[in-house]
Amino acid sequence: GVERIFPINLPTIEKIEVNKIGKVRRARIFYFRDLTGKKARIKEIRK
Structure with missing residues (x-):
């Protein structure tokens, strides 16, 4: 994935x-920056 910052107040x-x-x-999940491959996966809950 890619870390991105979006300005929420944009019109x-x-x-x-x-x-x-x-x-x-x-x-805080800053430790994910150092992980690669399968170790960097997060269990997902889809809606």
Whole structure:
């Protein structure tokens, strides 16, 4: 994946939809930056 920052207050953005929710056991997941391959996977909860 790619880390991106979106300015939420832009007038061109009308709405935000959440497609996937990842199940993690930590509030901050900065440790994922160092992981590669299958270790970097997050269990997903799809809606």
